[in-house]
Amino acid sequence: MPMDLKLGDIIQVKKNHPCGSNQFEIMRTGMDFRIRCLGCDKQVWIPRVKLEKRIKKIVERKEK
Template identity: 35%
Template sequence: MPERILIKVGMTVQLRKQHPCGGDLWTVTRVGADIAAVCLRCKRRVMLPREEFERRVRKVLNPEEDASLKRMER
């Protein structure tokens, strides 16, 4: 059984596959049975079942990386 990931609203994750826009970084906006996330590149919102979302996560960005990304976006 795969390891469970602690997912919180506001965290930034890198997914294994790129979105069609070319972005692979997402911000979690809703947590429940389904996970909603927004692409940081094109701002598209998607909802995935929790199990599928956890399978697709490559890396959870730590707060230092997350803060530097938000500065770069501005």
């Protein structure tokens, strides 16, 4: 069953981005996710399966 991830959630991943940050904001959901690095504002497209394996924890949830 897929994780309950929503637009605007802030997640922490296991491996750091090259800029040194490990926190990302979810910009788009679906089969592929678009996430934005909070350190350098770089946006990355990643498949749901890969993202769910890399998530360490959900730091902040956006209530809608």
